[in-house]
Amino acid sequence: MDDIKAKAHNLKVWLAGTVSRAAFPPAHDLYGRATDQDASTRNPVVVIPGIMGSRLRDRTSGRLLWGGATKREFADPTDADQLRAITLPMEPFEAPLHERVDETVSDGSIDRLRAKVLGFPLNVQAYGPILQMLGVGGFSLDDEKGNKKVALNYSHRAIANCFEFSYDWRRSVVDNMKRFDAFIDGVLEFATYDAGGKARDNLRVDVVAHSMAGLLLRYYLRYGTQPLSEDGSLPELNWAGAKKVEHAIMVGTPNAGSLGALERLIQGLPESPATPGYHPVTLCTYPSIYQLLPRVRHRPYTEPGSGKPIDDLLSRECWERNRWGLADPDADGVFQDLMPEVTDAADRRRFALDHLDRCLQETRQFHAAVDVPANAPEDVAMHLFAGDGVLTPSRAAVGPGISDYAVLERDYGDGTVLRSSALMDERRGTSDVPRVITPIRWDAVTFVPTDHMLLTRHPTFVNNALFILLEKARPDCEYRGQPTPAASTTPSQPGP
Numbered sequence: 001m002d003d004i005k006a007k008a009h010n011l012k013v014w015l016a017g018t019v020s021r022a023a024f025p026p027a028h029d030l031y032g033r034a035t036d037q038d039a040s041t042r043n044p045v046v047v048i049p050g051i052m053g054s055r056l057r058d059r060t061s062g063r064l065l066w067g068g069a070t071k072r073e074f075a076d077p078t079d080a081d082q083l084r085a086i087t088l089p090m091e092p093f094e095a096p097l098h099e100r101v102d103e104t105v106s107d108g109s110i111d112r113l114r115a116k117v118l119g120f121p122l123n124v125q126a127y128g129p130i131l132q133m134l135g136v137g138g139f140s141l142d143d144e145k146g147n148k149k150v151a152l153n154y155s156h157r158a159i160a161n162c163f164e165f166s167y168d169w170r171r172s173v174v175d176n177m178k179r180f181d182a183f184i185d186g187v188l189e190f191a192t193y194d195a196g197g198k199a200r201d202n203l204r205v206d207v208v209a210h211s212m213a214g215l216l217l218r219y220y221l222r223y224g225t226q227p228l229s230e231d232g233s234l235p236e237l238n239w240a241g242a243k244k245v246e247h248a249i250m251v252g253t254p255n256a257g258s259l260g261a262l263e264r265l266i267q268g269l270p271e272s273p274a275t276p277g278y279h280p281v282t283l284c285t286y287p288s289i290y291q292l293l294p295r296v297r298h299r300p301y302t303e304p305g306s307g308k309p310i311d312d313l314l315s316r317e318c319w320e321r322n323r324w325g326l327a328d329p330d331a332d333g334v335f336q337d338l339m340p341e342v343t344d345a346a347d348r349r350r351f352a353l354d355h356l357d358r359c360l361q362e363t364r365q366f367h368a369a370v371d372v373p374a375n376a377p378e379d380v381a382m383h384l385f386a387g388d389g390v391l392t393p394s395r396a397a398v399g400p401g402i403s404d405y406a407v408l409e410r411d412y413g414d415g416t417v418l419r420s421s422a423l424m425d426e427r428r429g430t431s432d433v434p435r436v437i438t439p440i441r442w443d444a445v446t447f448v449p450t451d452h453m454l455l456t457r458h459p460t461f462v463n464n465a466l467f468i469l470l471e472k473a474r475p476d477c478e479y480r481g482q483p484t485p486a487a488s489t490t491p492s493q494p495g496p
Contacts, residue, residue, distance in 0.1 A: 050211025214253025257294030387414025389449025
């Protein structure tokens with residue numbers, strides 16, 4: 001009955017969003033002129049998609065492995081070669097995760113997916129609408145052969161001041177820091193060129209980060225390109241990345257994790273009209289998904305029957321006890337496909353458990369690093385857009401094996417990320433504290449009554465984000481201090 005009520009409520013929210021979109025004026029009518037600014041009056045904008053939002057491609061063969069327009073343009077889970085290409089390597093044994101490299105690279109964000117449901121075509125829009133609203137286009141990239149490649153061309157201008165950062169979302173969030181930092185440097189250089197050399201001194205970027213990308217942004221602001229150390233210690237909180245970012249806009253970011261992350265790690269990715277299904281072992285090789293797990297201190301998971309909280313979720317012992325993912329003793333058939341050169345079953349299991357252990361250790365470090373209470377520098381604005389109209393899983397009973405997972409409670413969020421998680425609200429489990437307790441200093445919070453993927457298309461988000469990025473008064477642009485039209489003319493005589 002609770003599931004039926006939740007679905008009915010969420011349907012009402014979807015219908016209300018449809019009506020509001022119909023009443024929303026075209027964004028270009030509101031902001032068309034503002035999009036033509038260059039770096040003398042606006043910051044360049046970087047858009048970062050969330051997990052699974054960037055295409056992945058095999059560098060050697062050129063084969064698309066993730067993010068094609070149809071299901072056929074995703075890695076085939078029944079083909080061992082393609083499966084290995086989409087799975088992060090678990091070798092060499094005892095090597096740090098960032099040294100376990102493969103030939104798979106990111107290749108732009110996913111615009112839309114095309115599929116058929118019951119014979120009817122289905123278009124699932126991903127990041128195309130928000131990129132188009134922001135005028136992404138004209139950013140040239142050099143490939144390894146020195147050829148120029150236009151990343152996107154949504155804009156009405158030949159050169160625009162907004163760019164997308166695609167990344168390998170399978171890897172640890174921290175593994176993408178150096179690429180992201182270099183990307184921002186390139187954007188700033190390009191924006192200065194676009195402004196004819198008239199860019200402002202100390203030019204910085206504005207960043208719009210959806211879902212997991214907000215975690216990437218938060219770590220970068222705090223720690224810059226610092227890696228996580230092998231000894232388990234935390235990086236120095238130096239706000240190195242904040243020196244290059246002025247507005248940090250996070251959209252549906254699971255700052256305190258998402259309950260569904262464990263479900264995917266245990267059960268894998270189910271087949272959908274747009275994507276193939278993938279075994280849990282494949283997803284369990286991705287450090288990023290572990291980093292999306294909720295905080296253990298919020299007690300999101302309990303044991304079936306007893307209701308006892310699972311307090312050791314980020315320990316290898318817990319995963320072995322429950323036979324989850326890489327600790328599943330029956331997963332050797334998949335391990336053989338992924339490690340064909342390892343001939344001994346005991347060695348394959350040892351490699352898998354070592355990979356699991358490293359993913360869990362890095363998750364503990366990452367959570368501790370981004371949870372340190374600290375206010376961003378005053379010249380960095382932290383904006384949050386969070387969904388709060390969709391009933392979202394907030395607590396689950398989880399037992400051994402693949403099938404023993406049941407949602408027990410729901411609270412308000414966007415269907416994937418709880419409102420409290422986006423806020424990083426530490427009041428979970430308390431009832432006597434009236435105001436939010438969070439380690440993040442939010443300069444502005446806007447709640448949007450829609451689901452996770454529709455957040456970037458909802459008129460409330462689009463309108464407010466474009467105002468922040470394109471029209472909000474700034475202290476150092478060339479228009480600041482100019483006389484207003486009323487002040488530049490002779491005032492009229494007062495009336496009777």
